[in-house]
Amino acid sequence: MFIQQLITGLSIGSVYALMAVGYSLIYSLLNFTNFAHSVCVMVGAYVSYFFLLLVADNILAAALCSLVVAGVLSAIIEKVAYQPLLDKNVNRIYLLIAGLGIQIVGENLVIVLLDGRFHAYPTTFSSIPIKLFGISIGLIDLIILGVSSLALVLVELLIRKTKTGLAIRGAASDLNTTALMGVPVRRLITIVFLLAGLLAGLAGSFTGLKYTAYPSIGSLTTKAFISAVFGGLGSIPGAVIGAFFLGVSETMIAAYVSSSLRDMFSFVLLVVVLVIRPTGLMGKATEEKA
Amino acid sequence: MLKIENLQASYGKIQALRDISFELNEGEIMSIIGANGAGKSTLMKCIIGLQRPDGGSVIYRGRPMGKSTYKTVQNGIVLVPEGRWIFPALTVEENLKLGAYIVKSPDEGLKRSFRMFPKLEERKKQRAGTLSGGEQQMLAIARGLMANPKLIMLDEPSLGLAPLIINDIMNIIKEINQQGVTVLMVEQNAKKALGIAHQACVMEQGRIVKRGSAAQLAQDESVIAAYLGGNKGGTTDHG
Numbered sequence: 001m002f003i004q005q006l007i008t009g010l011s012i013g014s015v016y017a018l019m020a021v022g023y024s025l026i027y028s029l030l031n032f033t034n035f036a037h038s039v040c041v042m043v044g045a046y047v048s049y050f051f052l053l054l055v056a057d058n059i060l061a062a063a064l065c066s067l068v069v070a071g072v073l074s075a076i077i078e079k080v081a082y083q084p085l086l087d088k089n090v091n092r093i094y095l096l097i098a099g100l101g102i103q104i105v106g107e108n109l110v111i112v113l114l115d116g117r118f119h120a121y122p123t124t125f126s127s128i129p130i131k132l133f134g135i136s137i138g139l140i141d142l143i144i145l146g147v148s149s150l151a152l153v154l155v156e157l158l159i160r161k162t163k164t165g166l167a168i169r170g171a172a173s174d175l176n177t178t179a180l181m182g183v184p185v186r187r188l189i190t191i192v193f194l195l196a197g198l199l200a201g202l203a204g205s206f207t208g209l210k211y212t213a214y215p216s217i218g219s220l221t222t223k224a225f226i227s228a229v230f231g232g233l234g235s236i237p238g239a240v241i242g243a244f245f246l247g248v249s250e251t252m253i254a255a256y257v258s259s260s261l262r263d264m265f266s267f268v269l270l271v272v273v274l275v276i277r278p279t280g281l282m283g284k285a286t287e288e289k290a
Numbered sequence: 291m292l293k294i295e296n297l298q299a300s301y302g303k304i305q306a307l308r309d310i311s312f313e314l315n316e317g318e319i320m321s322i323i324g325a326n327g328a329g330k331s332t333l334m335k336c337i338i339g340l341q342r343p344d345g346g347s348v349i350y351r352g353r354p355m356g357k358s359t360y361k362t363v364q365n366g367i368v369l370v371p372e373g374r375w376i377f378p379a380l381t382v383e384e385n386l387k388l389g390a391y392i393v394k395s396p397d398e399g400l401k402r403s404f405r406m407f408p409k410l411e412e413r414k415k416q417r418a419g420t421l422s423g424g425e426q427q428m429l430a431i432a433r434g435l436m437a438n439p440k441l442i443m444l445d446e447p448s449l450g451l452a453p454l455i456i457n458d459i460m461n462i463i464k465e466i467n468q469q470g471v472t473v474l475m476v477e478q479n480a481k482k483a484l485g486i487a488h489q490a491c492v493m494e495q496g497r498i499v500k501r502g503s504a505a506q507l508a509q510d511e512s513v514i515a516a517y518l519g520g521n522k523g524g525t526t527d528h529g
């Protein structure tokens with residue numbers, strides 16, 4: 001029983017992590033929270049739904065499709081909405097407002113063009129349980145946990161081991177200095193949005209698989225945002241740790257205490273972190289910014 | 291090699307550069323000296339593309355310079371900015387590798403950096419933020435060289451360093467120049483700067499008020515009075 005809950009918690013945490021890493025990546029470069037992130041998650045959820053409905057009953061192919069579409073969408077949002085604002089060097093508050101606008105428009109566009117209902121994924125897959133060491137575990141939790149972890153490891157490798165990753169880490173410290181190294185910083189920012197979008201699309205697909213697709217599904221990014229703040233906005237390992245912590249705690253509270261306390265826990269956590277340690281577990285202190 | 295014509299720049303209402311014109315010859319060291327706030331750093335930022343000028347032009351090898359910083363770097367101009375601007379959270383080695391972003395492989399540059407600055411090799415796995423001021427300056431210069439520039443601009447390389455280390459840095463700058471790299475240097479330490487330069491300019495309030503060979507300027511009465519005889523560089527310096 002406990003193991004089952006733990007796996008469920010880890011799987012939820014891994015989805016939070018996919019979304020939280022996107023928040024942190026963008027925050028580390030531009031010092032603002034990309035509220036349009038939730039639109040990418042929502043689009044990811046719907047793309048998988050339609051893929052399963054119209055193309056094939058293959059959840060991995062559907063997830064891949066979501067990932068690509070949401071990644072491209074995220075890059076387009078950055079180019080069209082944020083870059084003109086960044087060029088004008090405006091106060092960060094305008095970026096936040098633009099992001100909120102995209103979020104509201106995106107959600108309502110789905111309601112207008114489609115409907116406001118819940119769409120369960122048309123797949124036979126989600127109900128299959130498997131037996132492992134005598135415990136029955138939802139196969140979908142295992143798949144979600146496995147694929148998400150793989151994606152997170154790939155992102156970590158990209159950041160740690162490649163030239164682009166090095167440039168991203170440099171840009172997290174200072175964009176101008178990074179430009180002085182000959183890095184096309186504009187393009188780097190677009191790449192980071194693309195990366196965040198890819199992860200958001202995957203997260204959307206998995207969230208839809210678990211909870212169905214619906215217009216406000218992107219609001220789950222609130223949990224990811226809390227994870228990112230808890231781990232320290234701008235820190236990628238922090239975001240991942242925060243996300244797994246939140247996923248597991250929520251599941252345990254729902255299972256052993258009360259499911260109505262679950263969401264309250266996240267928000268209390270947010271408030272406590274902001275009061276006690278605003279930089280989070282591993283947040284970049286201001287002195288890190290040269 | 292580099293020709294600046296009537297360059298103007300401002301921050302809001304503050305006019306930082308007024309009609310700057312000069313020419314830099316390939317293979318030479320040019321020093322720009324001038325008091326705080328004269329506009330020296332602004333000039334370098336305009337050349338590298340970090341700041342947009344209001345007017346005038348920067349012509350590099352017969353062509354007007356592009357607008358984006360990364361293209362300027364790819365064309366062979368590098369700026370080692372004032373205050374170093376190293377990446378504190380990255381290791382020394384990572385700082386150098388990022389400096390080599392436009393180069394295929396950083397290996398050769400790393401070897402050269404470590405030959406020039408053995409200290410950096412000892413510290414290569416250390417976070418750059420933990421280096422001393424002098425070591426950070428060495429890192430900033432070495433990082434600038436990683437891109438194999440044709441022209442390197444150094445903004446106050448001796449800032450905050452002890453006289454002995456300043457001598458080291460000046461020797462390194464001469465060595466870099468002897469390897470064929472053109473140098474444009476801004477310095478408060480006028481004596482040192484004129485000592486190693488071929489050409490020099492004096493900037494005051496956004497204008498170039500004097501220009502000539504470094505030897506000439508070092509003899510100039512008003513330069514001696516303002517930058518060499520006073521309490522800057524000359525008297526406090528035993529090197």
Ligand SMILES: Nc1ncnc2c1ncn2[C@@H]1O[C@H](COP(=O)(O)OP(=O)(O)OP(=O)(O)O)[C@@H](O)[C@H]1O
Binds near residue numbers: 305326332
């Ligand atoms: N970001 C900025 N915003 C507003 N004014 C600025 C800015 N940067 C520089 N200035 C102003 O422009 C003028 C030139 O500054 P600049 O930094 O180019 O001088 P400098 O010659 O490099 O001085 P220092 O020797 O102190 O480094 C100064 O009057 C300064 O106050």
Ligand SMILES: [Mg+2]
Binds near residue numbers: 330331332372445
């Ligand atoms: Mg300056």
